[in-house]
Amino acid sequence: GQNIDQPTEMTATEGAIVQINCTYQTSGFNGLFWYQQHAGEAPTFLSYNVLDGLEEKGRFSSFLSRSKGYSYLLLKELQMKDSASYLCAGSARQLTFGSGTQLTVLP
């Protein structure tokens, strides 16, 4: 099975940088996903890491350490529209989601 842990809530200021951490314990690990979900909407794909290291995509970057069972999502130059829930998901036979981190960006 899989166990995914991430903080419940985070708050940051517009223009700042925020890092959302995720730890996982999983069998048959096949990569780690990050999704963004606004209230009442379906998740949208942000990133996928299967190898160790940092993947950068615009303002968003994601890091994976398989030996530590650890990942983080880094959001730079925060904007108000980045206020959302960020879901960490481990991939094996299917995706297993963490509880999500509700990020609030303040002006």
Place this chain on the structure above:
Amino acid sequence: GAVVSQHPSRVICKSGTSVKIECRSLDFQATTMFWYRQFPKQSLMLMATSNEGSKATYEQGVEKDKFLINHASLTLSTLTVTSAHPEDSSFYICSARDLRGGTEAFFGQGTRLTVV
């Protein structure tokens, strides 16, 4: 990116009736689709894995006779909530992976079910 279409987006039904939700992959084929349920301020919980041409695989605690899943083709899976009760009110989301081996799971828009 690939598109998964889910219909309806919102439905209100009376207690005791049945509701069918459709999930279609529009521009790719998916042998496997996944059905999730999400309660307010909680994460997505996998209900079942829908396999084309065979029976669905249900997660522990999910009643297969209440949540009927049919995966009739490589592009369509349906979830029917039978004899709905108010506690079934939730946000139901489907996802699909491309048959060609894509690493990304594409999500439908979700269905907000309210049972009154």
